Amino acid sequence: MTVPTPKKANPARSLAMRVLGTVLESASFAAPTLDDALQQARLSARDAGLATHLVYGTLRHLPVLDAALAPLLRGPTPLHTRVLLLCGSFEKLVLGTPPHAVVNEYVTLARQGKQPPGLINAVLRRVELLGPLDPQSTLPAWLADEYRAAYGDAAPAIFQSLLEPQPLWLRLRPAGVEALEEEGGTLEPGANDMYRVQLGRPLRDSAAFRQGWAQPINPASLACVQALGDVSGQPVLDLAGGAGVKAAMLAAAGANVTSVDVVEGKHRAARRNLERLGLQARFVTADLTATPDLSPAPAVLLDAPCTGSGTLRAHPEIKLRLTPASVQELADLQGQLLDTAAQLTLPGGVLVYSVCSVTHAEGPDMVEGFLSRHPEFQPEPLPDLDVPAVPSGQGVLTVPLDGIDGFFIARMRRQD
Numbered sequence: 001m002t003v004p005t006p007k008k009a010n011p012a013r014s015l016a017m018r019v020l021g022t023v024l025e026s027a028s029f030a031a032p033t034l035d036d037a038l039q040q041a042r043l044s045a046r047d048a049g050l051a052t053h054l055v056y057g058t059l060r061h062l063p064v065l066d067a068a069l070a071p072l073l074r075g076p077t078p079l080h081t082r083v084l085l086l087c088g089s090f091e092k093l094v095l096g097t098p099p100h101a102v103v104n105e106y107v108t109l110a111r112q113g114k115q116p117p118g119l120i121n122a123v124l125r126r127v128e129l130l131g132p133l134d135p136q137s138t139l140p141a142w143l144a145d146e147y148r149a150a151y152g153d154a155a156p157a158i159f160q161s162l163l164e165p166q167p168l169w170l171r172l173r174p175a176g177v178e179a180l181e182e183e184g185g186t187l188e189p190g191a192n193d194m195y196r197v198q199l200g201r202p203l204r205d206s207a208a209f210r211q212g213w214a215q216p217i218n219p220a221s222l223a224c225v226q227a228l229g230d231v232s233g234q235p236v237l238d239l240a241g242g243a244g245v246k247a248a249m250l251a252a253a254g255a256n257v258t259s260v261d262v263v264e265g266k267h268r269a270a271r272r273n274l275e276r277l278g279l280q281a282r283f284v285t286a287d288l289t290a291t292p293d294l295s296p297a298p299a300v301l302l303d304a305p306c307t308g309s310g311t312l313r314a315h316p317e318i319k320l321r322l323t324p325a326s327v328q329e330l331a332d333l334q335g336q337l338l339d340t341a342a343q344l345t346l347p348g349g350v351l352v353y354s355v356c357s358v359t360h361a362e363g364p365d366m367v368e369g370f371l372s373r374h375p376e377f378q379p380e381p382l383p384d385l386d387v388p389a390v391p392s393g394q395g396v397l398t399v400p401l402d403g404i405d406g407f408f409i410a411r412m413r414r415q416d
């Protein structure tokens with residue numbers, strides 16, 4: 001067996017290996033891990049693009065790559081060796097990088113990272129897909145079933161779409177549109193001041209972001225805010241408000257927002273973000289499994305903690321960790337938070353429940369259970385949303401095609 005001679009590995013690939021190692025080892029999210037690594041490394045735009053593509057592409061295709069590698073490996077493979085094999089297989093089998101180039105690069109990476117170059121060489125030379133790449137086999141079977149139950153005939157197109165790079169969505173003020181165009185960005189306008197944007201450098205370095213003219217948000221996430229209807233001048237409770245993306249959109253719509261979350265650190269991030277946008281909200285730290293001492297409001301949004309199963313294009317690592325048991329655990333918590341949200345909705349007021357998940361238990365079943373526990377609430381049709389959606393029980397599911405996330409959204413009114 002000839003092992004190619006060493007040279008220096010491409011910095012984009014070295015960085016991608018480190019990020020993938022961290023994501024697979026520590027169950028951390030890919031986005032912040034990659035973002036931190038890219039900030040420190042200061043790669044060229046081209047290398048940063050390659051590193052991003054390798055990290056996300058490998059995670060999106062990981063189950064089929066694992067299946068392709070399995071017949072060539074005996075016994076457990078140490079994490080960093082596995083990362084090299086997965087990413088090398090992604091380049092060879094999915095991106096179509098010439099096999100000799102893949103072997104050269106990954107053997108060099110192996111030597112640099114003190115992994116066995118002979119094994120990397122032998123396996124990457126031989127690895128082949130077990131059959132044509134079937135997008136549905138990049139998801140666990142039970143999760144693919146959930147997607148099929150949710151979206152029916154659209155499911156195959158969705159499976160394919162979940163393997164594509166996620167576009168950047170921004171809500172922009174007119175000044176932000178101008179500034180990004182001046183900086184050479186490509187902007188595709190959508191409804192409601194939303195734009196699909198391509199930039200040559202990180203968003204945080206742009207004037208539009210620094211001046212508070214741009215807010216990253218998925219159109220489906222904005223739809224949860226739209227589901228409340230006109231909130232201008234109204235008190236709105238933003239329950240499980242997290243880092244305040246929806247709080248910001250509610251404040252921008254003229255609402256008087258109180259955002260509640262159990263994690264105090266999220267309020268710090270939310271305050272900084274609202275300040276950047278020139279907006280205001282009130283923040284309260286509380287565990288919403290019990291009813292906090294807050295005045296009920298005429299409009300309440302519960303954007304509940306969830307599995308994130310509707311955001312697999314942006315967060316492909318989620319599908320690698322999710323189990324039916326974790327869905328049930330979160331559904332139990334969501335039920336408790338909905339009961340609290342009911343207490344905090346004024347008679348005659350409206351309650352919107354949303355999750356960025358497509359599982360039955362977190363969506364239609366959750367609302368059905370809630371309505372049977374709370375006969376004082378009635379489901380209501382949603383106002384027109386600016387994203388494609390299909391009916392789902394008493395709510396809707398946004399359709400995760402073209403970079404739109406899958407959200408379940410339901411609107412209920414408390415009777416007078």
Ligand SMILES: C[S@@+](CC[C@H](N)C(=O)[O-])C[C@H]1O[C@@H](n2cnc3c(N)ncnc32)[C@H](O)[C@@H]1O
Pocket residue numbers: 239240241242243244245246247260261262263266286287288289303304305306
């Ligand atoms: C889906 S995230 C919210 C995202 C946020 N609405 C936004 O648009 O930026 C769910 C949030 O629920 C919060 N959470 C989880 N358990 C909670 C609890 N028991 N009480 C209050 N908040 C909770 C988490 O800290 C997390 O920030």
